[in-house]
Amino acid sequence: MKELPPYLELYRREMQRGRPHHAYLVGSGSALAVEFALYFLRGLNCLGPVQGCLPCGDCYCCKHDYMVSRQIEPEDGHISIDQIRDLAEFLDSTSVDGQFRCKGVIIEQAEKMTSTDAVNRTQENALLKTLEEPPVGSVLFLLSDVPSFFLPTIRSRTAFLPFYNVEMEEYRRHLGDLQFSQNEIQLLSKIADTSCTERRDLEFIVQCVAVARGLLKGSLEAEQVQFYLKNADQWERMLRVFHVYFRDALIFLQTGKHDRVYKIVPCNPYRVIEILQDIGRVRRILSTTHSNPRFQMLSLLSKHRCQTV
Numbered sequence: 001m002k003e004l005p006p007y008l009e010l011y012r013r014e015m016q017r018g019r020p021h022h023a024y025l026v027g028s029g030s031a032l033a034v035e036f037a038l039y040f041l042r043g044l045n046c047l048g049p050v051q052g053c054l055p056c057g058d059c060y061c062c063k064h065d066y067m068v069s070r071q072i073e074p075e076d077g078h079i080s081i082d083q084i085r086d087l088a089e090f091l092d093s094t095s096v097d098g099q100f101r102c103k104g105v106i107i108e109q110a111e112k113m114t115s116t117d118a119v120n121r122t123q124e125n126a127l128l129k130t131l132e133e134p135p136v137g138s139v140l141f142l143l144s145d146v147p148s149f150f151l152p153t154i155r156s157r158t159a160f161l162p163f164y165n166v167e168m169e170e171y172r173r174h175l176g177d178l179q180f181s182q183n184e185i186q187l188l189s190k191i192a193d194t195s196c197t198e199r200r201d202l203e204f205i206v207q208c209v210a211v212a213r214g215l216l217k218g219s220l221e222a223e224q225v226q227f228y229l230k231n232a233d234q235w236e237r238m239l240r241v242f243h244v245y246f247r248d249a250l251i252f253l254q255t256g257k258h259d260r261v262y263k264i265v266p267c268n269p270y271r272v273i274e275i276l277q278d279i280g281r282v283r284r285i286l287s288t289t290h291s292n293p294r295f296q297m298l299s300l301l302s303k304h305r306c307q308t309v
């Protein structure tokens, strides 16, 4: 039997609605979300779906689904107006085999449509035109990790599909396959980047937790410092892990519970609050200014690495 995709529930729900929306804003930019969009499109076109709605994988339309889909992703950091126009043209053209019911376009990292012209948002407006008058039989998928970034006019014309939970389940299963314990899975899922499904991503998180633990104790080992400095430009991911770790550490300290995985050492909650505040400050600075990440991360480290609890 063929393995069922992890987004099956989401897929079924959408299919059961009957008529598909003409545009979706998918709350994830991961490879899994791309796979979902392609699967969905295949399901819409399949000539002999199985179990009610699943694409059979064997019919003409399933085998030739590449003919009815286009995918774009940012080039040189942004999605250009020409790319958007190409997509619109593709949807407008009638050159597709009559056996297909619909065509679909997938825009990866769709939030990058806005970066070149923040004031006029030319790309978004071009897209808006297509959204307002979608050609019959077309489906548009906007994939983005930051769905809140879009103009309200775009958001109101698309159906939002939260992809987050789907990926979490997939991720947990993956961790289980890698022989992580239930406790560890709970912790790692909580602090993981939702799009992280690679072993090296897990190692990154595990290392970050080790550094966070060291900061909490006020003593870091040389190799932890080395890891921290080497990955200073990954500050976004690292600080996100820290944030969750210290926030939970605070909860554990307040409730008097200790956790085997977090290995929280008894310490002054005010110190944890201070670390949390500093993490928040550095995140703010780095995401709103052109400050040097290395410098900011170093100052965060030197402030807290030798403090006693």
Ligand SMILES: [Zn+2]
Residues within 6 Å of the ligand: 045, 046, 047, 048, 049, 055, 056, 057, 058, 059, 060, 061, 062, 063
């Ligand atoms: Zn089929």
